[in-house]
Amino acid sequence: MFVQGNQVQPVEAGEGAVRKLLGRGGSLMMAEVAFEKNAVGAIHSHPHEQISYIVQGSFEFNLDGDIQIVRKGDSIYIPSNIKHGVKALDDDSIILDVFTPQREDFVY
Secondary structure, eight states, rough: OOOGGGSSOOESSSTEEEEEEEEEETTEEEEEEEEEEOOEEEEESSSEEEEEEEEEEEEEETTTEEEEEEEOOOOEEEEETTEEEEEESSSTEEEEEEEEEEEEOOOO
């Protein structure tokens, strides 16, 4: 499967954030989420394992109450059912998220 990122229609992922579904197959899914400065990805949990990679910008990342600043090049592993959320600290901050199994609620 090839996905041309510039042809994927973004969907709203909360105020000040948009998500693009960039690939899915088998048990894996990858999504890119772009944030405006101060946009929040609310604290939540889900049964999926997740790895988040900071593509651009920086975030205040809350992983089960452990709050750290993450920047371009950093990554975070999020086990199943662990509460997590973010706040973008810069304009045009981007996270690349990989999930297993796929987040069926993201399919559009």
